Amino acid sequence: xxxxxxxxxxxxxxxxxxxxxxxxxxxxxxxxxxxxxxxxxxxxxxxxxxxxxxxxxxxxxxxxxxxxxxxxxxxxxxxxxxxxxxxxxxxxxxxxxxxxxxxxxxxxxxxxxxxxxxxxxxxxxxxxxxxxxxxxxxxxxxxxxxxxxxxxxxxxxxxxxxxxxxxxxxxx
Numbered sequence: 128x129x130x131x132x133x134x135x136x137x138x139x140x141x142x143x144x145x146x147x148x149x150x151x152x153x154x155x156x157x158x159x160x161x162x163x164x165x166x167x168x169x170x171x172x173x174x175x176x177x178x179x180x181x182x183x184x185x186x187x188x189x190x191x192x193x194x195x196x197x198x199x200x201x202x203x204x205x206x207x208x209x210x211x212x213x214x215x216x217x218x219x220x221x222x223x224x225x226x227x228x229x230x231x232x233x234x235x236x237x238x239x240x241x242x243x244x245x246x247x248x249x250x251x252x253x254x255x256x257x258x259x260x261x262x263x264x265x266x267x268x269x270x271x272x273x274x275x276x277x278x279x280x281x282x283x284x285x286x287x288x289x290x291x292x293x294x295x296x297x298x299x
Contacts, residue, residue: 129200129274135160135208135236136256138185141173143257146287147269148175156199160236160254161208162186183208183236200274202231209235209253218244218251225249232280241268241284252282 132154137144148154154176161183163170167190171178182191195206205225212220214237225233226249233251240262241255255261255268262268266286273281 128276129156130154131156131158131199131272131274133158133160133234133252133254133270133272134257135254136162136183136239136258137164138162138256138258139165140258141165141170143267143287144170144173147257147285148173150285150287151271158206158234160206160234161191161210162236163188163191167191179206181206181208184210196230199232199272200278200280202274202280203229204232204234205230206234209237214238218242221251222246222249225251241270243270243282243284250280250282255284257287 132147132151134144134147157174157176157178159180161181162185164185167188179195179197180191181195182188182193197204197206221233221235231249235253238253239256239259242253244251252270254270257267257269260267268284268286271283271285275281
């Protein structure tokens with residue numbers, strides 16, 4: 128089984144990243160979908176595994192790519208922060224891009240609330256934010272992607288216990 132932690136929009140609050148890694152135990156990859164807002168190498172030093180990291184609209188690290196195309200098992204994936212795709216108008220553009228470019232999965236950040244949506248054989252997902260969640264209950268979130276022994280992907284939205292999470296400003 129392959130285990131992949133997907134996070135986004137940590138905005139320099141690495142304590143919550145550490146808590147996620149402690150919670151998950153052994154993982155094969157970590158994906159960060161932008162808005163690290165801290166030093167890239169400082170962040171990389173936290174990670175116990177290979178990682179894929181894209182640049183968000185608040186990241187100044189020029190060496191981070193805008194998008195990454197990756198293969199996890201049989202799945203062709205597009206990793207992006209998403210701010211170039213007009214996400215406030217919905218996810219249609221991401222589904223269209225995936226279909227046009229032959230992706231099975233699109234992972235994005237930017238909007239700070241978790242989403243898993245499937246249409247026409249394409250999965251689009253957002254892990255939410257570990258630092259400034261915007262969904263109704265305001266719980267810091269991430270996604271665990273597991274590829275089972277038959278090669279099938281499973282996705283679970285997970286939440287940090289807000290008593291253990293680094294405090295955040297609820298008005299954001």
